Amino acid sequence: MSHRHGAAHRRFPWFGAGLAALLAATALAGPALLTADPLEPDLMAAGLPPGGEWLLGTDPLGRSVLARTVAAARLSLGVALAASLATALLGTVVGLLTASLGGMPRRLLRGLTETVYACPALLLVLVATELLGGGVGTVLLGLVLTRWPPYAQLAEPLARGALAAPEAEASLLLGFGRAYRLRRHAWPAIARPVASLAALHLGGNLLTVSALGFLGIGLLPPRPEWGAMIAEALPYLQEAPHMLAAPAAAIFLATWSATLIGEGLARAPAPALPLEET
C-alpha cells in the first residue's frame, strides 16, 4: 500500500495538464470562434437562460455569458500566469543569490525575504491598485512585488545544497565563475520544485485577481473579468444561476487544473516505512 501511494505521486498529471490545455486553447482561440460580442449590451435580451441562441444564457445587460466568460479568460488567466512566472523568476533569482553570496549580503537578502513575506499581499495590491489607478500593470506589479518570497525561501536551501556538492566544488576549484556554477549545478536542483510551486501559486494568483475584480477594484468594467462577472451576477443568483455559474466554474477549473499540475510536479513525499500497518 505504501509504495503504491508513493508511485501515485510520481504519475504525470494527465488530467490536470489536459484540462489546462483545453482552457488555454479556449482562451486563445475562443473569442475568434464565437460570434456574440462580449461588450455590446442588448437590453432586450437581458437575463435569458441557457438554450437556443445563447449557449450559456445572457447577463443582466444582455451580453452572452459564454462570450464574456471566454473573453475574460485571456485577461484573468493571462494576468495570473504572468504574475506566476514573474514572481517565480524574481524569487528564484533572489534565492540563488542568497545561496551563493555570504556574510552580510546573505543576511540582508534573508531579512528582506522574511520582511516581504510578512507583508499582507492582497491588502497592498488593493491599496496600490485603487490609489495608483487600476489596470493590468499595477495589479501585476503589486502581485510580483509581494509574492516572490516563497520562491526565494524554496530555492535557497536547495541551491545551497547543490553548491556544496562535490561537483560544484570541483567547478569552483577549476575556476568557473558564479554564474556558471549557478546555471550548471544549482538550476537543475531547483527547476522542478520552483515549477511546481509556480503552478500551485497560479491558482492563488487567479483567486486574488478575481477577488479584486469582485471588489470592483483594478480591472474595471466593461472589460469582462471573472470575479467582476460574479459580483454582477450575485443579485440575480436565484432566478438566473447560470450567470454566476459560468465564471465561477471557469475560475474553479483553472485553479484546479493548475493545482493538479503543481502537485504532479512536486517531489513525492517520503514514503511510509514498510513496518507501517496498512
Place this chain on the structure above:
Amino acid sequence: MGLSLARLLAARLAQAGLVALVVATLCFAALQALPGDLALRVAAARFGEDRVSAAMVEALRAEAGLDRPVLLQYGAWLADLARGRFGRSLVTGQPVLAEVAPRLGLTLRVGALGLLAALLLALPAGLAAGRRPGGWLDRGVAALAALLASAPSFALGGVLVVLLSVRLRWLPVAGDATPWHLVLPVVTLAAALAPGLARVARHGMAEAHGAYATQFARMRGVAPWRIGLRVVARPALVPVVAYLPVLAMQVTEGFIAIEMLFNLDGIGQLLIRSLMARDLPVVAALGLAFALLLGAATLLAELSLRAMDPRLRAGGATA
C-alpha cells in the same frame, strides 16, 4: 533558528513596524501621486459632490494641512502614527480610532470564529487521513481539499446565501445584528481556510506516524492512546502551528470579500469605503492594524513553536 527569546521578540517587532511603515508610506505616496485635487475629492466625499464650493475646499485644505510641502506632511504623518495619534477621518470627522475600533471587534470575532471552525473541521480530517497515507480516507480528504481550495470563496458564499438564506430561510441573509447572522460568513471563511490546514495536518501526521520513534513505541507494546498523546501529538502538530501565520494571512485576504458579500460592518468594508473616498488617515491606520495583527499572529506561532519543539530552544538544527 536557535535565536534567544529576546532577539526573536525584537526581530518580530521590528518586522511588524517595518511592514506598517511600508503600508503607511504606500498609502501616503499613492495619495500624493494622484492626479486632481485631494482636498476637492475629500470635500466631495464629505459634503456631497453637488454641494462643494471653492471656499469649502480651501477651508478643508487648511484644516487637514494639505497645503504644506509634501515631505513635511509625510514626516508629520509618520510622527503622528508613531505616537498613536491617528487623527480624524477626513470623511466623517470622527476620530479614526472611534471609527476603527468597533469594526475591528466584529472582524476579529468573525476571523477567530472562522479560524476555530476551520480547525474543528480540518484538523480531525487531516489527522485521521494522515494515519493511513494512501488509504481511502486520505484520498477522499485530499480530493475534497483540492476541490474546495479551487473554488473562489466569494462565489461559494454567494451560493450558500441563496441556498440557506433565500431558498430554505434557515439563516438571515446579510448584516450582523444577531449571532445567527455570523454563521454563513464564518462557514465561508472556514471553507476557505480548511483545505490548506487539512493538507498540513495530514502531512504532519503522516510523518509523525511513520517515524522511527512511533514504530519503536508500538513494537515495545506501549498502549495506542499513550503513543498518540506522548509520541505522535507534538511532531504532528508542529507543522500545524507553523502554518498559523499563513492562515492569518489567508484570513486577511479572504475576509474583505466576505464582509462585502455579507454586508458586515467590519474593517474590510471600512477599508474599501475609505479607499474609494480617499480617506487617508483611516486607510493608513487600517494598514497599521493589519500589519500588527499579522505580526502578532506570527509571533504567537513562533512562541508556541518554541514551547513545543525543544530543539528550537536548545539552539540546535531542526529536522
